[in-house]
Amino acid sequence: MIPQAFAYRRASSVAEAIAILQEDSGAKLLAGGHSLLPLMKMRLANPATLVDISGVKELRGIQRVGDEMVIGALTTHAEVAKHPLIRTHLPALAEAAARIGDLQVRNRGTIGGNLAHADPSSDLPAVAIAYDARLTVMGPAGRDVLAAEDFFLGPMVTALPDGQVISSVAVPIPASNTRSAYVKCPHPASGYAVVGVAAAVAVSADGTVEHARISVTGAADCAYRARQVEEALVGKTASLETVHEAAQYAAEDGWIGSDVYASEEYRRHLCCVYTKRVLQKVLL
């Protein structure tokens, strides 16, 4: 399959990319291309212009800045998955990145492209929400910061304003008493999450859950924060009983849907099962 013809422009800086996006409303950004090119080959997306930002150096790299890990938008899933500081401080992010697609896809796909694409079955949105990640976006008026929690609005729909560029993702390093994990039920053919659950939970010295952020992807029209699970955890003793009690609310905060692979009822069931599993990993 060959994509429809398009004009190709290469940006050498974020400012240049923004300028092209402003002057050409049919332009789309191209990073690794692993979400966009398959859509273009199937003619589900036909942008008039592609702005290749893969050479923009300022969008690359992973660094610790204070109490945050700042990940450049062009960082590939493979780079995220193997980075020592990410593996140490943000294990759920490393786990999720290591399970996206396959080896070849992880070598090309980027964190910024993945989040901007906002596939409802993608792994990273759940992790970004559970870790309370912040997306730095740049536009003609300058820089803005969006919380991951408010970023995903629907299938392939985000709060990213037209003509703006995600430049980096900042993830706060959780307190030392926080444990985090990501588990998923992968679709047997595509590997996408039928349901995926990310959890970051802090437990105090006496075994009480101090703080919990849980996010579910795959099940609903977009990744969502499972607030009712969080509320059922905080203040309780970290126990199997608490896990079972809290996990039953896993599907309550999302707009759970059916498709050819999984019915709504089945997805709701999976939400609870995988929430139990991830909570057992981080709490018990």
Add this chain to the structure above:
Amino acid sequence: MEGSKCSVTLSVNGTSYTREVEARLLLVHFLRDELGLTGTHVGCDTSQCGACTVLLDRKAVKSCTVLAVQADGCEVTTIEGLGRIDKLHPLQEGFWEKHGLQCGFCTPGVIMTAAGLLDENPHPTEEEIREGLEGVICRCTGYQNIVRAIQYAADRTHQAEPEPVVEVAASAPTGAQDSLRQEGEDA
């Protein structure tokens, strides 16, 4: 709409090529149709099967999901660049010795995926090999002999580099085998 033409220059198996191509031309078609390197196969054409896998700056990628223009300035290694008929690459030898193929259609992509895997992880466990093969589909072998072939290559590559520090620089072969021995990170 007119397709825009772009000039691309890339190194394929150690030779530099410059061509004027349509921006929408996929790397796999560039290799097959522009350069006549038909060892890279088109299987599913939807980023699933991995038959089109090549090394792009030493990383295994699916060339059906990369535009030729995205590879501008990069180094590409295809199956044709991995070994020579009189001196097979350890992976090619492994597939021969361990019967890692039947029909052979997926084989170039599987070998290039394995080359990328071994470049990053020269001594993978069986589980790591199987995980690394997630992005290739073989409908003949059931994968068992593919895993054995890659284990064979990992063992051979290991034996072939006793003291990597000084000697490699002096005696390293050129081309893809060279790239398989280098450590380190592309920016």
